[in-house]
Amino acid sequence: MILEARDLEYRYEDGTLALDRASLAIRGHEKLAILGANGAGKSTLLSLLNGSLRPSAGKVLLNGGPVAYSRKALTELRSQVGLVLQDPDDQLFAATVFEDVSFGPLNLGLSVAEARVRVSDALDAIGIAPLSHRPTHLLSFGQRKRVAIAGVLAMSPSVLLLDEPTAGLDPAGVEDLTETLHALAAQGVAVVVATHDMDMTYAWADRVAVFAKGKILIEDTPDKLFGMENFGERTGLRLPLVYQLGKGLTALGLMPGQDIMPRGVDELLRCISAQNDSRHS
Missing domain, CATH: 3.40.50.300 (P-loop containing nucleotide triphosphate hydrolases)
Structure with missing residues (x-):
């Protein structure tokens, strides 16, 4: 553990x-x-x-x-x-995304060059590299959440x-x-x-x-x-909605019975399609 x-x-x-x-x-x-x-x-x-x-x-x-x-x-x-x-x-x-995400690595005592690499990697991992020089107060709520995650990942x-x-x-x-x-x-x-x-x-x-x-x-x-x-x-x-739907469709015979329910909508649709194909084969 x-x-x-x-x-x-x-x-x-x-x-x-x-x-x-x-x-x-x-x-x-x-x-x-x-x-x-x-x-x-x-x-x-x-x-x-x-x-x-x-x-x-x-x-x-x-x-x-x-x-x-x-x-x-x-x-x-x-x-x-x-x-x-x-x-x-x-x-x-901090004032900008880059400055905010840099704080943790610099606080660990890393050099500016090392911190810059950490920040770049974290921003890439979260998919917000283009926002690196944006002021944090101009970001959307979802973007700010991603910056917060990047700040932790940079550590x-x-x-x-x-x-x-x-x-x-x-x-x-x-x-x-x-x-x-x-x-x-x-x-x-x-x-x-x-x-x-x-x-x-x-x-x-x-x-x-x-x-x-x-x-x-x-x-x-x-x-x-x-x-x-x-x-x-x-x-x-x-219960999760997809789980409830899968159970209901199985009970109605619209989806094949199975021990493990589909985890998402796409998987659920594939199961329904497979049941429909088996009926017409």
């Missing part, structure tokens, strides 16, 4: 228990979605994993060793475990944590971002997304963890998780 939360507890200043002995292991190269209602503790968990918050009890482990909280240790942790906040305006502060993290990355994006923006996160995972980055977006989760994730009342309720592959009996009653969450 590259990163692990082990029996984490966290209390807010007013004494409210936000995390209650929460445990979660993150493997290298995986795409993990964390689902849960508002207030379940998803964002708090991400902040603890990144060292932005310190647990009241329990511990965070990086590459098998416990995380320390000295300034030097936290700098090292955050160079390996990057956190992208839900609102990019909480993360962006060359092993783990990328994203809090509600699709919030506020239009459907095209969600699709573009999902493709970007696919590509990052394929390059070896472990990508962890805390989200309410059931459809994006089903299309994208390798593994899903459902959070409730400050702890992990269930975790499994998307197919097994959403195929559980009484999923909605047990979790308080709805």
